[in-house]
Amino acid sequence: MVETITFGALYERATAYARFYRTRGIGEGDIVIIILRHTPHLYYSFLGALLAGAIPSFMPFPSAKQRSDIYWHDHERLFERLRPRLIVTYAENRDAAHAHIENFSIETVVPTAELCQPGTDAVASDLPGLGAAPDDLACLQHSSGTTGLKKGVMLTHREILDHTEAYSKRLSFIAGDSIVSWLPLYHDMGFIACFMTSLIEGTHLIALDPFEWVMRPQLLLEAIERYRPSLCWLPNFAFSHIVNATQPSATFDLSSVRAFINCSEPCKPGTFERFLNRFESCGVRRNNLHVCYALAENVFGATQTVPGNAAAVINVDAHRFSTGEIVPARADNGAQDLLSCGPALDGVSISVRDVDGAVLPPNRIGEIFVASQYLFSGYYLQPELTEAKLRDGWYQTGDVGFMHDGELFVTGRVDDMLIVNGRNYYAHEIEYLISELPGVLPGRSVAIGVDDQQYDATVVVVLVECTEPDASGGDLARVIRRRILERLGLAIHSVVSLRSGQLVKTTSGKISRIKNRELYIQGALTASGDVPAIS
């Protein structure tokens, strides 16, 4: 089913939401949380909150495999800090909140057609948001990942507008541009790059249901052929998924898209090659494949490759790369291809620093720091965290990379964050959930991210020492998978059960994720039971 929404209708329905909020006494400074599946009410309820002067924030809904009791207990803790005034959600999720949380007292509203019926023309006095000052707080962007650790990135109207101006300039945005997206709005790529850019630039947005897209990624290609959009943002895994799950013989006219922009995950040159090989006959060219480095703390984009030119790929010496230096590949040391994320946007400065905070020259790998004219002002009600991450106008990203010829290359993380299908998970949280299970030696497991060759995807493998060999060959794997899926919504790819002492420790006696990952990839860690390892 296709629903067309004009800008006029969008304004009318958002205004109706704003009036509804006002009748409930919701206004300036109040937090409105929006937890909805794909529906136009996402847009109406968000913009309505802005018009009412409230502070809206999108959040993800529980997946079909997640346990709703755990989902709501995690959110209870988060909401104790955020103290939302209202939650806009669907009936099933509202009912789950009441079922699982004793004395659940946050007001909720379920979207209905009546809620967005246009009324009489509103005037500015009815809608305090129309009189907002540029530096007023507009909304919160919540980081993806574990609910309890979610951080509300505070963004002002000015920051969002200035970012869009700079980002559109880099993309050479023109009046005829339009955007196609399957991305959820609780992710900055769907929210800022697609929704906000479309709104601020006044251009068309063709929006697909994310869950329908996951099941049938071909829908995106059919939408491109039908509606002829020119811009499309995708995380790296999505490029692979489209190739993997589209009938090999199917053809589409994709020639309208001048930029497919890879973002939010480590971007791989091999993924671009597979996409190009599959869709070159459909009108995709190498110089249509682009890369952006983005972070919610900078509204969205910090760097972006330049449209019209192919994103730079450099071939570096693999050995020197492992020691933190970038030099051209030599025949005897192995080689590695790396994909550029492009130069910084106007108003953005990038600094790469060593562990002591000293700024590194180009071609040296270190932690990436970002300063910009539209950098966030802090995490909502978390001053200590803000102070730890935001110092002297520089945001410490936790990402690792280097500058080369004025362009940023991102190569990893300083912490144990794993990015899987565009979502962030922390290895220590997965390991903690596993350590509570019977049969697992406490503190003797590691979660690692590895490349799955079959589907060109990053997957999570768990290496776990057991009290006795997992002779059943699969029960432990099944129990671990279920627990992680129910708690975190993450599907563990493989579980390798090991005997006590098989995992390698660091000199300080801690289990080493890095060394055990290397051993696993080399095939040197073999399962003690029959649990099959990744091929």
Next chain:
Amino acid sequence: MSLAEDELLRRVSAVVRTTFGLPPGYVVSAATTSADIDGWDSLSHSILIMGIEEQFGVELPMERAFELHDVGELMDLIGEAGGERGVD
């Protein structure tokens, strides 16, 4: 299990094994779930569904196909969708 169900399971098993790179002798039953098999996540699930649709010449309803709990439910869905092609 009737002969027809047996044949259906045999053909579904073949698609499951191909999708997840399992050895020919790997036993897939109606009770097999995503937790039993390496690499069965929401993305590879859609590749499995594509393979099933191709094998049986059917289009499965998206929402139900996404929320399947085990191979048995997948077999039921194929039956409801009227899948009958698939001479392999």
